[in-house]
Amino acid sequence: MPTPAQRSKSLNVLTREIHACRACPRLVEWREQVALEKRAAYREDDYWGKAISGFGDPAAQIVILGLAPAAHGANRTGRMFTGDRSGDWLFRSMYTAGLANQAESTSSADGLTLTNAWVTSAVKCAPPLNKPTTTERDECRPFLTRELDALSAANVVVCLGTFGYDAAMNFFGVRPKPKFGHGVEVPVTSSAGRKLTVICSYHVSQQNTFTKRLTEPMLDAIFTRANGLAGHTVPGTV
Numbered sequence: 001m002p003t004p005a006q007r008s009k010s011l012n013v014l015t016r017e018i019h020a021c022r023a024c025p026r027l028v029e030w031r032e033q034v035a036l037e038k039r040a041a042y043r044e045d046d047y048w049g050k051a052i053s054g055f056g057d058p059a060a061q062i063v064i065l066g067l068a069p070a071a072h073g074a075n076r077t078g079r080m081f082t083g084d085r086s087g088d089w090l091f092r093s094m095y096t097a098g099l100a101n102q103a104e105s106t107s108s109a110d111g112l113t114l115t116n117a118w119v120t121s122a123v124k125c126a127p128p129l130n131k132p133t134t135t136e137r138d139e140c141r142p143f144l145t146r147e148l149d150a151l152s153a154a155n156v157v158v159c160l161g162t163f164g165y166d167a168a169m170n171f172f173g174v175r176p177k178p179k180f181g182h183g184v185e186v187p188v189t190s191s192a193g194r195k196l197t198v199i200c201s202y203h204v205s206q207q208n209t210f211t212k213r214l215t216e217p218m219l220d221a222i223f224t225r226a227n228g229l230a231g232h233t234v235p236g237t238v
Contacts, residue, residue: 001152007058010150015053018124018143024136027125034071034126048078054120054147055079061116061230062099062156063148064090065164067203068123068132075126079108080119081204089204089219090119090160097223098234116232118151120144122167137167145171148190155196156226157188161203168198182218183225197229 002010022028035049052069069075073084081087082105091112095103099117102110123132123140132140148154148171159165162180169177172188184200201214201222208214227234 002150004059007150007152011054011058011147014143014146014150018051018053021051021124021143023139024125026133027123027127027136030128031069031071031075031126034075038076039072042072042076045076047076049075050078051124052078052080052121052126053124054118056114056118057116058118058151059116059153060114060118060151061153061232062118062158062226063151063154064094064117064119064158064160065168066119066121066160067163068121068130069126070130071126077106077108079105080121081105082108082110082112085206085209086204089209089214089216093216093219093223096220097227098232099223099227116230118154120147122164132163137163141167141170149192152192152194155194156229157196157198158222158226159198159200161201161205164203165198165200172196172198182214183222185225199226199229 032049035047038047052074070084073087074080074082077083081090087105091100091105092103094100099115101113105112122144123137124143144167157168159168165180174188178184178186180200182200182202186198188196188198199222202208
């Protein structure tokens, strides 16, 4: 298993490569257009407008895998799930689970740190209508593969939505894949022989949270289960 220093070095190199990537013309055009035109509420902000890497604890046992950066969230702030309502839900639940030091994240300089958790996405650029093409997904796959390989302490992957779930099943080579459903668990084995558990959750999108398809207790239960599988104890709960 790589040492902590080797893990951090691999992830730092990967981060730089992701930030510099311009492989998908449609995604590059869209992310830069959004960064130029901006949303009225953020017209004074300097948008990131580039690909977004994962972030968190390089020694994480729990990986949270989403779809792609949000146009006016991560594409604006430069960090996954930061500055949008989906992130409000995610980090509030992670804070409750003892995986984050604060319950919200508004900017990449707001002091948020993650413990035993790493947050990332299957596609690294904000896509139009939040819908990457199959080609764009496949173009990003090597980044995700290297990222998951580098996170060698991980033994739980929480997949937010079907897109992240499909990416995880592709990475672990699960065929046929079990049907996606909130709370579904799939035992998997990495190419290096590591045993992990994939846990499915409905995505923290407003489409799900506004309609109460996903509630806070439902999301909290996912992270409680992830902590249990990882053997992570929340301070003050023992």
